[in-house]
Amino acid sequence: MSLLLIAKNRDFTSLKEALLEKDPNLDVEIWPRVQNKERVQFAVCWQHPKHVLDSYPNLKAVSSLGAGLNHLLDDEDLPESTRICRLVTTSLKDQMAEYILNAITNYRLHIPKYISQKQTGKWAQHSAIPKSSSSVGIMGMGEMGQAVAQELVRQGYLVNSWSRSQKDLDGINSFSGQDGLSSFLEHSKILVNLLPLTNETDGILDLELFKKLQKPGFLINVGRGSHLVEEDLIYALDTGQLDGAYLDVFNTEPLPENHPFWNRQNIMITPHIAAITPAKEAADVIVENYKRALSGMDLMFEVERERGY
Missing domain, CATH: 3.40.50.720 (NAD(P)-binding Rossmann-like Domain)
Structure with missing residues (x-):
C-alpha cells in the first residue's frame, strides 16, 4: 500500500524525507510519477489538478496539506466514500x-x-x-x-x-x-x-x-x-x-x-504565509491518519462534507 503526495509546482522532498523518518516502512510516491495506482490508499493534496484523484480506485482517504479544504470539497471526482481530513498542528x-x-x-x-x-x-x-x-x-x-x-x-x-x-x-x-x-x-x-x-x-x-x-x-x-x-x-x-x-x-x-x-x-x-506547517510536524499527523485510514478508524481532524468543515 502506498501514500501519495499531490500538488502543482511544489517540492515535496522535505516532506517525503520527514515521512520516511517517521516510518521507514512507508511507500511514499510523488505525483505524477506513480508506479502502481491501485496501491494508493491515502493521498495528501494541495491545489491538485482536476481529474487526478479519480485515477486511484482504492483511495480510502485524502488529507489537505493545510487547513484549507475547498480544493478537495469542490472535487466532483472524489467519491463520497473517500474520507477527507485537514492538517492541523x-x-x-x-x-x-x-x-x-x-x-x-x-x-x-x-x-x-x-x-x-x-x-x-x-x-x-x-x-x-x-x-x-x-x-x-x-x-x-x-x-x-x-x-x-x-x-x-x-x-x-x-x-x-x-x-x-x-x-x-x-x-x-x-x-x-x-x-x-x-x-x-x-x-x-x-x-x-x-x-x-x-x-x-x-x-x-x-x-x-x-x-x-x-x-x-x-x-x-x-x-x-x-x-x-x-x-x-x-x-x-x-x-x-x-x-x-x-x-x-x-x-x-x-x-x-x-x-x-x-x-x-x-x-x-502578505503572500499566504500566516501559518505554514513544518515538514516534521506535518509528517506526524499524516502518518497517524494514514494508519487510521488503513485500519478503518476515525481520522484526526476529519471533515463533515455536508457542513464543509
Missing part, C-alpha cells in the same frame, strides 16, 4: 496566533503609517490605540480560532467570537448564528476572519458587514480570499468605515501585479 495554531497578534499590534501602533512616512521623509507622531479601545472579533472558532482567541485574552484584549454554533470559552464573549452576527459586529472594532469557506460564508466580508463594525474598523483576513468582496473593502476604506486591512489570502494567488490592493497604503499584503 500545534505549530500552525501558534503561527496563526503570532501573525494576528502582530497585525493587531502594528495597527494599534500605526506601523503602516510610519512605513509610508519613511518613504516620503515625513516626521509625524500618532497616538497608539489603547487595548481598551481595541475589541477583537474573531469569526470562526475551530482549532485555529480558539487558539487565537485564547492568546489574545492572555495578552489583555477584549475578545468576542462568532461561529455557527455556540462556543463557550473562558474570557471570551461568544455569539453564534445569524441572530448573533449583528451584535457580535457591533461589539467589535478589529475583525479577524478565520471561517471555513462554505456556500454560506462565501462573500461574507462585504460592505453590509463592515458597516456594522465599530467605526473605524480594521480587518484581518486569514481565512480564504473568496470570503472577501474586494470592491467593498476598497469602498469601506475610502469612506472611512474601515481604517485599514491585513490580508494574507486572495481570490487569485499570486496576487496580480496590477491589482489595486498593491497601491493602497492602508492595506498590508
Whole structure:
C-alpha cells in the first residue's frame, strides 16, 4: 500500500524525507510519477489538478496539506466514500496566533503609517490605540480560532467570537448564528476572519458587514480570499468605515501585479504565509491518519462534507 503526495509546482522532498523518518516502512510516491495506482490508499493534496484523484480506485482517504479544504470539497471526482481530513498542528495554531497578534499590534501602533512616512521623509507622531479601545472579533472558532482567541485574552484584549454554533470559552464573549452576527459586529472594532469557506460564508466580508463594525474598523483576513468582496473593502476604506486591512489570502494567488490592493497604503499584503506547517510536524499527523485510514478508524481532524468543515 502506498501514500501519495499531490500538488502543482511544489517540492515535496522535505516532506517525503520527514515521512520516511517517521516510518521507514512507508511507500511514499510523488505525483505524477506513480508506479502502481491501485496501491494508493491515502493521498495528501494541495491545489491538485482536476481529474487526478479519480485515477486511484482504492483511495480510502485524502488529507489537505493545510487547513484549507475547498480544493478537495469542490472535487466532483472524489467519491463520497473517500474520507477527507485537514492538517492541523500545534505549530500552525501558534503561527496563526503570532501573525494576528502582530497585525493587531502594528495597527494599534500605526506601523503602516510610519512605513509610508519613511518613504516620503515625513516626521509625524500618532497616538497608539489603547487595548481598551481595541475589541477583537474573531469569526470562526475551530482549532485555529480558539487558539487565537485564547492568546489574545492572555495578552489583555477584549475578545468576542462568532461561529455557527455556540462556543463557550473562558474570557471570551461568544455569539453564534445569524441572530448573533449583528451584535457580535457591533461589539467589535478589529475583525479577524478565520471561517471555513462554505456556500454560506462565501462573500461574507462585504460592505453590509463592515458597516456594522465599530467605526473605524480594521480587518484581518486569514481565512480564504473568496470570503472577501474586494470592491467593498476598497469602498469601506475610502469612506472611512474601515481604517485599514491585513490580508494574507486572495481570490487569485499570486496576487496580480496590477491589482489595486498593491497601491493602497492602508492595506498590508502578505503572500499566504500566516501559518505554514513544518515538514516534521506535518509528517506526524499524516502518518497517524494514514494508519487510521488503513485500519478503518476515525481520522484526526476529519471533515463533515455536508457542513464543509
